[in-house]
Amino acid sequence: xxxxxxxxxxxxxxxxxxxxxxxxxxxxxxxxxxxxxxxxxxxxxxxxxxxxxxxxxxxxxxxxxxxxxxxxxxxxxxxxxxxxxxxxxxxxxxxxxxxxxxxxxxxxxxxxxxxxxxxxxxxxxxxxxxxxxxxxxxx
Numbered sequence: 829x830x831x832x833x834x835x836x837x838x839x840x841x842x843x844x845x846x847x848x849x850x851x852x853x854x855x856x857x858x859x860x861x862x863x864x865x866x867x868x869x870x871x872x873x874x875x876x877x878x879x880x881x882x883x884x885x886x887x888x889x890x891x892x893x894x895x896x897x898x899x900x901x902x903x904x905x906x907x908x909x910x911x912x913x914x915x916x917x918x919x920x921x922x923x924x925x926x927x928x929x930x931x932x933x934x935x936x937x938x939x940x941x942x943x944x945x946x947x948x949x950x951x952x953x954x955x956x957x958x959x960x961x962x963x964x965x966x967x
Contacts, residue, residue, distance in 0.1 A: 833863060833966075834910040834947050835956035840898035841941035843867075848901055851931055851944065855905060858917050863904040864965045870896050878959055887940070894940055902960045911953055914946040 836855070838848050855862065870878070875895040882888050905914060919930025923942050926933035936942035947953035957966075 831906050831908060832910040832950065832953075833904055833906045833957060834914050834950075834953040835945075835960075836903050836905050836914055836947075837945035838901040838903075839941065839943055839945060840894065840900055841937055842935050842943040843899050843901065845935065847935045847943065851935065852901075854917065854931060855903075858907075858913065860905040860907045860910065860914070863906050863967065864961050865901060865903040866960070866965075867899050868902050868960065869899050872896055878956070891940060904957050904961060904966060911947055911950050915948070918944045918946050 838851050842848060842851060852862070852865075872892060875892040876883070879888065879891055879895070882891065907913060917931060919926030919932040919936075921932070921942060922939045923932045923936030926936065931944050932942045935944075947956050
């Protein structure tokens with residue numbers, strides 16, 4: 829198996845709740861190498877672009893509003909099977925349905941304010957990484 833990169837985000841609710849450090853520690857404990865990391869405040873245009881696939885859905889305006897409500901941490905993670913493993917570590921989208929010990933179960937508040945985002949598949953990871961990082965950022 830070869831190393832794989834994935835995109836990960838610590839969402840505004842987790843940052844506001846002072847849980848970013850705990851989540852970063854968990855990421856490293858799970859064997860990920862943090863390739864790139866930055867604190868960022870999304871603009872409305874950035875949020876709309878990042879979540880463009882959901883633009884026709886009723887929850888889109890609330891999602892955009894939530895994502896620009898406070899700072900986030902965006903990062904590129906690397907390890908074997910990174911995309912699938914990060915999704916396992918995050919847990920189900922709905923924290924109420926997430927397994928015990930997952931990030932969303934521990935730190936999430938709702939389906940929307942669920943503490944973390946991760947790429948669903950490697951193609952999404954490639955697109956999401958380049959949305960926030962240039963190739964020179966990946967060290």
